[in-house]
Amino acid sequence: MKKGRIKVMQGNEACVEAALLAGCRFFAGYPITPASEILEGMARRLPLVDGFCLQAEDEIAALVAVVAASWGGAKSMTATSGPGFCLMMEGVGLAASVEAPCVIVNVQRGGPASGQSTSTAQGDLYQARYGSNGDYSLITLCPSTSQEMFDHTIQAFNLAERFRIPVIILSDEVVAHIREKVVIPDLDDLELVERKRPTVPMEEFIPFQAEEDGVPPMPDFNTGYKIPVISQCKGPYGTRGTAQEAVVFIRRLTAKVEKHIAEFADIRTYGDQKAETAFVSFGSVCRAARSAVDMAREKGLALRSVEVKTIWPFPDDLLRSKLKGAKRVIVAEMNLGMLRNEVQRVIRQPEIKIELFSKIGGIYPQPQEFLRFLEEKR
Amino acid sequence: MKGAERIEIDRRYCKGCLLCQYVCKYEVFEPGQERSALDYLMPRPAKLENCRVCLLCQTHCPDMALVVVAGKNLTAESAKNAEKNDSNSKIAHKKIVTL
Amino acid sequence: MNPLGEKYLRKDFLPFLFCPGCGDGMIVQAFLEAVDQLGIIDDLALAAGIGCSAWIPVYIHADVFKGLHGRAIPAAIGLKATRPSRKVVVFTGDGDGLAIGGLHLLHAARRNIEMTVVLVNNQIYAMTGGQVAPSTQVGSRTQTTPYGNLEKPLDGCKIAVAAGATMVSRCSTAHLKTLSRTFKKALTHKGFSFVEVLSQCPVQTGRYILGSGAPQFNLQWLRDNCVPVDDPAKWGEIEAQGKIPLGDVLKIEKPEFMEEVKKMNQKVKEAWAKGGER
Numbered sequence: 001m002k003k004g005r006i007k008v009m010q011g012n013e014a015c016v017e018a019a020l021l022a023g024c025r026f027f028a029g030y031p032i033t034p035a036s037e038i039l040e041g042m043a044r045r046l047p048l049v050d051g052f053c054l055q056a057e058d059e060i061a062a063l064v065a066v067v068a069a070s071w072g073g074a075k076s077m078t079a080t081s082g083p084g085f086c087l088m089m090e091g092v093g094l095a096a097s098v099e100a101p102c103v104i105v106n107v108q109r110g111g112p113a114s115g116q117s118t119s120t121a122q123g124d125l126y127q128a129r130y131g132s133n134g135d136y137s138l139i140t141l142c143p144s145t146s147q148e149m150f151d152h153t154i155q156a157f158n159l160a161e162r163f164r165i166p167v168i169i170l171s172d173e174v175v176a177h178i179r180e181k182v183v184i185p186d187l188d189d190l191e192l193v194e195r196k197r198p199t200v201p202m203e204e205f206i207p208f209q210a211e212e213d214g215v216p217p218m219p220d221f222n223t224g225y226k227i228p229v230i231s232q233c234k235g236p237y238g239t240r241g242t243a244q245e246a247v248v249f250i251r252r253l254t255a256k257v258e259k260h261i262a263e264f265a266d267i268r269t270y271g272d273q274k275a276e277t278a279f280v281s282f283g284s285v286c287r288a289a290r291s292a293v294d295m296a297r298e299k300g301l302a303l304r305s306v307e308v309k310t311i312w313p314f315p316d317d318l319l320r321s322k323l324k325g326a327k328r329v330i331v332a333e334m335n336l337g338m339l340r341n342e343v344q345r346v347i348r349q350p351e352i353k354i355e356l357f358s359k360i361g362g363i364y365p366q367p368q369e370f371l372r373f374l375e376e377k378r
Numbered sequence: 379m380k381g382a383e384r385i386e387i388d389r390r391y392c393k394g395c396l397l398c399q400y401v402c403k404y405e406v407f408e409p410g411q412e413r414s415a416l417d418y419l420m421p422r423p424a425k426l427e428n429c430r431v432c433l434l435c436q437t438h439c440p441d442m443a444l445v446v447v448a449g450k451n452l453t454a455e456s457a458k459n460a461e462k463n464d465s466n467s468k469i470a471h472k473k474i475v476t477l
Numbered sequence: 478m479n480p481l482g483e484k485y486l487r488k489d490f491l492p493f494l495f496c497p498g499c500g501d502g503m504i505v506q507a508f509l510e511a512v513d514q515l516g517i518i519d520d521l522a523l524a525a526g527i528g529c530s531a532w533i534p535v536y537i538h539a540d541v542f543k544g545l546h547g548r549a550i551p552a553a554i555g556l557k558a559t560r561p562s563r564k565v566v567v568f569t570g571d572g573d574g575l576a577i578g579g580l581h582l583l584h585a586a587r588r589n590i591e592m593t594v595v596l597v598n599n600q601i602y603a604m605t606g607g608q609v610a611p612s613t614q615v616g617s618r619t620q621t622t623p624y625g626n627l628e629k630p631l632d633g634c635k636i637a638v639a640a641g642a643t644m645v646s647r648c649s650t651a652h653l654k655t656l657s658r659t660f661k662k663a664l665t666h667k668g669f670s671f672v673e674v675l676s677q678c679p680v681q682t683g684r685y686i687l688g689s690g691a692p693q694f695n696l697q698w699l700r701d702n703c704v705p706v707d708d709p710a711k712w713g714e715i716e717a718q719g720k721i722p723l724g725d726v727l728k729i730e731k732p733e734f735m736e737e738v739k740k741m742n743q744k745v746k747e748a749w750a751k752g753g754e755r
Binding site: 026056069228 | 487489490519520521522524527535538539540541542543544545548550551552553554555556558559560563580581583584738741742745746749
């Protein structure tokens, strides 16, 4: 049983609560349905903790301000939805390139373009990983409940500080707006991670040379380090890199995350762990998947629900272990097969059938539809 | 000698733009024959004796590659300029063109 | 070495990547002159985007954030807000600052947030090889206007004034002493300061538009075509002559954004402590 205060709140509100507890003191955002509540909540609460909340002139400015604020020394966050997320893509690459810890919440809604502003969807999965130009790596978390939104927000800040990357919280309109119980731990019970700061003086400090874990220490601006932070591929001293230095730089940016997947990979299972039929889902669809498992159990049918929580970098090994013994894998998602493609890539045994249960148009899949899908596609 | 002991042009950084020659009112500089490390033809302070240490060449050099080092017989104005120079100067390079 | 350079340049990044005779290097020195006189090098947080002028701050041994094209000002806001005592200076160009970054200029000026935006105007997109810029004169033949530019140029100073900047000045690299003095004024101005600097680009503007790539010719062009005036009301008649007026347009005091934020935060905290929300 979790310990702490209990509040009934929306996922968006839980995000604000968690960010403040994690130490976020800079937020910049632009109003967009269904994420505006996060900006509004931060606008109300940040002044109370001497933080700063900016409604920027657009999402591009919002994310760039967040990235620079990170170098300014603050834990920083932004929140948006699909259209704004598109605008932020260059900024995602910037955060990765200048290795600025920051959290980006994308509350997915119907797409493409303006899509369906008040309806849920999961069409931004690839964009969360590959939206920016070039090679880089980042972590993406997928909450399915208000509690998970809270927990993932704390975790997102921790992972951002640990790896010096942008961490994306891939929420959706359902998780954002459903009101449910959240247990808010006391600050003392929370494990919070701070970025490594340099332990040597400026003369000895090599700003973009990593330690063993692939992550260099990060000084705040105006603490005596005088760092040249540029958005180009860089050599260890921050100069524009030669070709060889660029190779080293890009590989380090990706390896620092991907070599450590085991530290944070998280896939949860529900139902019969030995069931031959498994649903794989992420985000709010996990809720319906669980209900489907419960409904099936009443009918005597064994099902398991496999719920991906850390979806990027994709947890290949962990997924294989969670799907062990499954003969029929149904990927349920609110897009045309993005998670399914990853599952197909990872599970290459021809005897395992991988199917897609796709619900688009902003229509949330009901648990009965999962069972109907099982029947119809036998 | 009116003012400058020497004019140092750092051959590591000079790009031969000749703006020092352009701004100089006393015709101190002319195009030279020597090439800088960046392979540009450098100017030469051919008439150093004309230099009044006005420092226009130094403040206008787009590569901050030029320093005027003041000499002993200075006018009041030059002395002020020269003093500003000296107190900040820590010149100790091997590749500078000195005349 | 140049004593200012010895004191303030990031030596392992030298030489400057600027072309021979480029005004950007002159702006580095004029800026360092002001910084030296004010003694603020440790408080500086410099922001830039992409372009030739964006490299100006990189050569200065200070904390520098050189991010995305057109997004120097949002970065500057992030830096200022996280520690208002920082002296934030943005180096941008006519493309980075008036085209892709134009919107951010409007809003930073509107907020009157304490920072200095130095907009280096060489009337072209130089870094990418000489394409037309929002500041290029009508009729100019550039790489993207091979038959002559049909678009009227934007006046950065007028935009800054209209958006709410509280200090606006235009200088040039042909008037370096004034430039240095203006930098000093801007760095001590309590509010949003905007300094446009007309600067020579011998390689692009010089060759494609003005007729010569010689640095001396290009600096002379600025000397001939930029007219310093004391009274901003005279700008119109100078523009009518086809010349570029220089000078201080505006310097007023208005409530500065970060100070207002601090005051508001204090009031809000007190109200919440008493049990109300406002």
